Amino acid sequence: MPFSKEQEHFLNEFKEFILSNNPKGDLLQFGFNYFNEKLANERKLFLRNTYDEEHDETRNSIFKSPFAASQSRSTSVISNQRNSIVNRSTVVGTASTKGQRQGGDADSESDNPFKSDFSVCQSNDIKKSDSPLDPSTKRNSIQQPHPSSIQQPHHSNNNQQDINNSIHISSEIPRNFNALRRTSVSAESFEPRSFEQDWKPEHYSEKSPEQMRRLENSIGKNFLFNSLDFDSKKLVINSLEEKKVPNGSEIIKQGDDGDYFYVVEEGNVDFFVNDEKVGSSSVGSNFGELALMYNSPRAATVIATSDCILWALDRLTFRKILLGHSFKKRIMYEDFLKSVPILSSLTDYNRAKIADALEIETYSNGQVIIREGDTGENFYFIENGTASVTKEKEGVVAQLKSHDYFGEVALINDLPRQATVTATSDLKLATLSKSAFQRLLGPVVDVLKLNDPTRTHQH
Numbered sequence: 001m002p003f004s005k006e007q008e009h010f011l012n013e014f015k016e017f018i019l020s021n022n023p024k025g026d027l028l029q030f031g032f033n034y035f036n037e038k039l040a041n042e043r044k045l046f047l048r049n050t051y052d053e054e055h056d057e058t059r060n061s062i063f064k065s066p067f068a069a070s071q072s073r074s075t076s077v078i079s080n081q082r083n084s085i086v087n088r089s090t091v092v093g094t095a096s097t098k099g100q101r102q103g104g105d106a107d108s109e110s111d112n113p114f115k116s117d118f119s120v121c122q123s124n125d126i127k128k129s130d131s132p133l134d135p136s137t138k139r140n141s142i143q144q145p146h147p148s149s150i151q152q153p154h155h156s157n158n159n160q161q162d163i164n165n166s167i168h169i170s171s172e173i174p175r176n177f178n179a180l181r182r183t184s185v186s187a188e189s190f191e192p193r194s195f196e197q198d199w200k201p202e203h204y205s206e207k208s209p210e211q212m213r214r215l216e217n218s219i220g221k222n223f224l225f226n227s228l229d230f231d232s233k234k235l236v237i238n239s240l241e242e243k244k245v246p247n248g249s250e251i252i253k254q255g256d257d258g259d260y261f262y263v264v265e266e267g268n269v270d271f272f273v274n275d276e277k278v279g280s281s282s283v284g285s286n287f288g289e290l291a292l293m294y295n296s297p298r299a300a301t302v303i304a305t306s307d308c309i310l311w312a313l314d315r316l317t318f319r320k321i322l323l324g325h326s327f328k329k330r331i332m333y334e335d336f337l338k339s340v341p342i343l344s345s346l347t348d349y350n351r352a353k354i355a356d357a358l359e360i361e362t363y364s365n366g367q368v369i370i371r372e373g374d375t376g377e378n379f380y381f382i383e384n385g386t387a388s389v390t391k392e393k394e395g396v397v398a399q400l401k402s403h404d405y406f407g408e409v410a411l412i413n414d415l416p417r418q419a420t421v422t423a424t425s426d427l428k429l430a431t432l433s434k435s436a437f438q439r440l441l442g443p444v445v446d447v448l449k450l451n452d453p454t455r456t457h458q459h
């Protein structure tokens with residue numbers, strides 16, 4: 001049977017790529033990288049397209065997404081800053097009179113989404129033979145040499161051409177290529193719409209109406225789930241598997257392939273990168289998303305530090321449902337947050353957590369965002385546009401532009417707002433609540449303090 005046009009094109013493209021890079025040695029790794037990169041780009045384009053569709057009400061808006069430059073579809077992402085994602089019942093903040101707000105608050109993650117009496121269980125006890133949660137598993141130090149950093153798809157900076165041509169794979173053979181070969185690439189296509197009719201997750205098990213109500217009550221508050229429409233939420237709930245994990249178990253091992261994403265109903269876990277503790281989390285939190293999002297090896301080892309009840313979502317359901325919705329902000333804000341100087345010292349993981357917590361506000365030229373003397377509730381990054389900072393006694397004291405931040409002084413010093421900030425163009429802001437600011441910007445607080453514009457006045 002002859003190849004179809006599409007198949008022929010596909011093969012030719014790969015052939016050309018091999019010819020132009022002339023890889024020597026580990027061809028399999030080379031091929032893996034090529035297709036992994038393609039998959040990542042497909043995902044990114046998909047997310048942007050979905051974002052476009054969701055935001056088409058303001059296609060003519062003049063606000064620009066930080067990712068706009070990456071699109072030759074100049075009317076697409078650029079023009080999509082709708083004031084709230086109302087149609088999907090995902091709104092957390094409604095449009096305020098000050099500005100318009102959209103997005104979810106990952107802060108709600110810190111609420112206990114599982115606090116209700118939780119006897120809804122699937123009796124999916126962990127299979128000893130193949131489960132990463134095998135309670136008999138002892139914590140081993142990691143044998144496999146492994147890149148400590150989180151592997152992420154390459155993101156060239158921003159134009160459609162770049163996206164299409166962003167496969168820049170070295171033809172050099174990785175020295176320890178066998179040990180480092182990543183095998184977790186997933187062949188699943190990133191087209192949620194195509195499965196909606198017939199696709200059922202592998203571990204799908206209908207919950208009773210009573211179980212459903214209780215599960216929905218408990219996880220509905222988690223930011224991961226409150227962005228889902230009714231059908232997707234039902235699918236996710238029916239796909240969750242309960243995992244009981246004894247204290248001391250290794251739930252995830254750094255370097256392994258990603259199989260499940262976890263939400264903690266009960267108990268505490270610690271995270272280790274290269275055997276060094278990097279954090280911990282407890283009730284209502286979630287983990288294990290990175291390997292599934294980026295098709296990369298597990299970035300950390302996760303150990304239960306008490307008996308835990310976890311809800312696990314399989315990789316495919318995670319990718320098909322949650323990735324397209326709940327983690328969209330991570331993908332959308334990844335490049336932006338990387339390019340904000342104050343955040344450059346943070347790890348990718350910390351920036352991802354910030355992206356989860358961001359909310360978007362839009363203001364028109366002339367609108368006041370914060371007023372001198374008010375109580376400080378939020379911290380802001382300028383995603384697009386300009387603003388001026390004025391003090392009653394001094395007049396204009398600063399001009400702000402894209403990638404600048406403001407609103408930190410009141411939060412770090414526990415003071416009323418020290419100045420008024422006014423939009424001097426249409427303005428798009430990414431904002432963090434005070435609690436998210438305190439929780440997520442801890443590592444950069446010293447730098448914020450050093451840069452505190454009121455510091456010279458105080459000393």
Ligand SMILES: Nc1ncnc2c1ncn2[C@@H]1O[C@@H]2COP(=O)(O)O[C@H]2[C@H]1O
Pocket residue numbers: 150252258271273278279286287288289290291292297298299300301302347349
């Ligand atoms: N500092 C950290 N670096 C990487 N992963 C972390 C960190 N802290 C917590 N984690 C979580 O540990 C998980 C290990 O599996 P994943 O790489 O899939 O996803 C990871 C994150 O959810």
